[in-house]
Amino acid sequence: MVVRGAPLIGATAAYGLCLALRRDPGDASRAAARARLLATRPTAVNLRWALDRIEAAAAPCPPAARAAAAYARAAALCDEDVAVNAAIGAHGLVLLEELFRRKGGRGRLDVLTHCNAGWLATVDGGTALAPVYRAHDAGLPIHVWVDETRPRQQGAALTAWELAAHGVPHTLIVDGAAAHLMQRGRVDACLVGTDRTTRRGDVCNKIGTYAKALAARAHGIPFYVAVPTSSIDLALDDGLAIPIEERSPDEVRLARGRSPEGHAATVALAPPDTPAANPAFDVTPAALVTALITERGVCEASAEGVARVGNQP
Amino acid sequence: MVVRGAPLIGATAAYGLCLALRRDPGDASRAAARARLLATRPTAVNLRWALDRIEAAAAPCPPAARAAAAYARAAALCDEDVAVNAAIGAHGLVLLEELFRRKGGRGRLDVLTHCNAGWLATVDGGTALAPVYRAHDAGLPIHVWVDETRPRQQGAALTAWELAAHGVPHTLIVDGAAAHLMQRGRVDACLVGTDRTTRRGDVCNKIGTYAKALAARAHGIPFYVAVPTSSIDLALDDGLAIPIEERSPDEVRLARGRSPEGHAATVALAPPDTPAANPAFDVTPAALVTALITERGVCEASAEGVARVGNQP
Numbered sequence: 001m002v003v004r005g006a007p008l009i010g011a012t013a014a015y016g017l018c019l020a021l022r023r024d025p026g027d028a029s030r031a032a033a034r035a036r037l038l039a040t041r042p043t044a045v046n047l048r049w050a051l052d053r054i055e056a057a058a059a060p061c062p063p064a065a066r067a068a069a070a071y072a073r074a075a076a077l078c079d080e081d082v083a084v085n086a087a088i089g090a091h092g093l094v095l096l097e098e099l100f101r102r103k104g105g106r107g108r109l110d111v112l113t114h115c116n117a118g119w120l121a122t123v124d125g126g127t128a129l130a131p132v133y134r135a136h137d138a139g140l141p142i143h144v145w146v147d148e149t150r151p152r153q154q155g156a157a158l159t160a161w162e163l164a165a166h167g168v169p170h171t172l173i174v175d176g177a178a179a180h181l182m183q184r185g186r187v188d189a190c191l192v193g194t195d196r197t198t199r200r201g202d203v204c205n206k207i208g209t210y211a212k213a214l215a216a217r218a219h220g221i222p223f224y225v226a227v228p229t230s231s232i233d234l235a236l237d238d239g240l241a242i243p244i245e246e247r248s249p250d251e252v253r254l255a256r257g258r259s260p261e262g263h264a265a266t267v268a269l270a271p272p273d274t275p276a277a278n279p280a281f282d283v284t285p286a287a288l289v290t291a292l293i294t295e296r297g298v299c300e301a302s303a304e305g306v307a308r309v310g311n312q313p
Numbered sequence: 314m315v316v317r318g319a320p321l322i323g324a325t326a327a328y329g330l331c332l333a334l335r336r337d338p339g340d341a342s343r344a345a346a347r348a349r350l351l352a353t354r355p356t357a358v359n360l361r362w363a364l365d366r367i368e369a370a371a372a373p374c375p376p377a378a379r380a381a382a383a384y385a386r387a388a389a390l391c392d393e394d395v396a397v398n399a400a401i402g403a404h405g406l407v408l409l410e411e412l413f414r415r416k417g418g419r420g421r422l423d424v425l426t427h428c429n430a431g432w433l434a435t436v437d438g439g440t441a442l443a444p445v446y447r448a449h450d451a452g453l454p455i456h457v458w459v460d461e462t463r464p465r466q467q468g469a470a471l472t473a474w475e476l477a478a479h480g481v482p483h484t485l486i487v488d489g490a491a492a493h494l495m496q497r498g499r500v501d502a503c504l505v506g507t508d509r510t511t512r513r514g515d516v517c518n519k520i521g522t523y524a525k526a527l528a529a530r531a532h533g534i535p536f537y538v539a540v541p542t543s544s545i546d547l548a549l550d551d552g553l554a555i556p557i558e559e560r561s562p563d564e565v566r567l568a569r570g571r572s573p574e575g576h577a578a579t580v581a582l583a584p585p586d587t588p589a590a591n592p593a594f595d596v597t598p599a600a601l602v603t604a605l606i607t608e609r610g611v612c613e614a615s616a617e618g619v620a621r622v623g624n625q626p
Contacts, residue, residue, distance in 0.1 A: 150487040156583035174463040176521020180595035208489020255568035257580030267570030270469035282493035
């Protein structure tokens with residue numbers, strides 16, 4: 001968890017494989033490095049996607065040329081990430097503009113997001129936040145409800161920070177408050193990222209996402225997912241088959257933040273021996289997803305929709 | 314927020330009025346004390362309920378006898394609370410036993426609760442936890458999923474502590490994890506308390522409750538609310554009309570707990586100037602509530618059901 005965010009995990013793994021190839025470009029070493037990197041995180045599919053691309057670039061080369069080929073591919077992969085996110089921003093902007101028009105073009109457009117799918121989670125630009133930044137820059141009166149996203153508070157610590165840095169109006173809430181705001185008509189759309197999306201459009205994302213999708217459906221609120229096609233797993237239909245990373249119970253028993261003096265600090269929220277479960281992701285079935293926003297356009301969360309944007313190499 | 318938990322708020326307000334009557338039993342002073350106590354918390358209806366009962370006992374007496382009458386009524390009110398919770402425990406136990414039978418009497422019975430409606434929230438016995446304690450004592454293999462309940466972590470700090478003290482198996486989770494557990498078939502029932510329930514069965518309870526009810530409905534999981542009839546507001550039909558207390562944004566920006574040395578400590582989870590909203594309660598419409606467990610029996614969450622158990626003085 002030094003690196004987080006599916007796209008950034010992919011980019012970092014790519015350079016991890018580069019480092020291994022620089023040390024030893026042999027097949028055995030390459031395979032070992034790949035296996036070790038692949039085992040670091042089970043949920044996000046970008047990790048495998050990025051390693052496959054570095055492999056494909058390096059393997060055909062003579063050993064002495066492999067590291068250089070890998071580095072070149074990793075750099076290209078990072079540039080691609082930036083371009084992908086820019087395209088997601090452009091496609092998402094169209095959706096947000098349409099929502100605002102349907103609201104009569106008055107008041108503000110309230111978007112709710114969970115966790116952090118901003119530029120801190122990618123090489124640059126962000127996925128779910130890319131359309132938000134574009135909308136704000138285009139003069140749309142956008143406001144973001146930021147789920148704090150326990151247990152690691154990526155919403156409170158990262159998304160709130162990112163939005164403030166960009167000047168986007170936002171309000172932090174606890175995870176339990178989102179359904180209440182939807183019930184009171186204060187959310188126009190949900191917009192989240194994904195760690196892995198299946199061939200039929202089931203969306204795996206940070207724990208807590210599924211509850212937002214259920215609430216959004218109950219209130220007729222569109223639920224959009226920003227999906228770089230690199231996070232689509234075409235080998236998988238059923239989102240419930242995605243392995244869910246189970247993290248340390250200490251993340252639930254404790255909260256990490258900053259002390260009044262500004263230092264990193266931790267407080268215990270529960271008695272020390274309290275048993276705790278910490279599934280890090282959940283799965284939102286395609287039926288609850290209004291649309292996927294990919295770099296190749298907006299599509300239905302279905303086998304047909306996903307096939308149209310595909311995950312062609 | 315020195316005192317929390319709807320039943321305990323009622324009991325404490327009763328003694329607050331006693332103290333005022335001891336100082337000055339006159340009508341003006343009594344009215345001022347009542348108004349001041351009533352304004353402390355807008356959401357829980359037990360506050361008004363308890364003050365009305367002390368008033369009814371004290372007002373007919375000559376001034377010199379009012380304080381004694383008030384103290385006697387307050388003590389009776391506390392005894393009633395204990396008896397009410399024991400009855401809720403007995404009625405709820407029948408429901409839990411039935412659920413376990415329907416499961417084939419094998420494995421364990423997984424109950425999810427939100428916030429704290431245990432004996433720490435009442436004079437004694439608890440409301441939502443009363444059936445849990447009864448079931449555990451009766452040998453039912455009950456296990457409780459404890460929502461941490463941000464922003465004040467009553468689940469992590471209070472419910473986990475209570476359950477551990479009683480020896481009831483439990484597991485702490487973040488609020489966002491409940492829907493995931495329901496989706497994976499790991500929750501047999503939800504059981505929560507209430508700060509105010511309307512004449513038609515809408516349930517106002519700690520923020521985050523509504524999201525559990527939506528998830529429970531999506532997965533066909535029964536959603537029970539433990540309701541002392543003192544928390545039923547017969548003057549109100551529509552739960553959405555209940556005033557929702559908006560607390561300090563600092564509760565959302567910060568987490569309070571204990572430092573590694575065991576001292577009360579606070580960490581900032583978000584940048585200091587982050588705007589935050591902190592609605593403390595939400596409303597679950599009656600249609601999502603499987604049944605109300607009152608001290609007078611289990612009833613449907615509907616005008617008819619509530620009328621049967623009533624709120625007769």
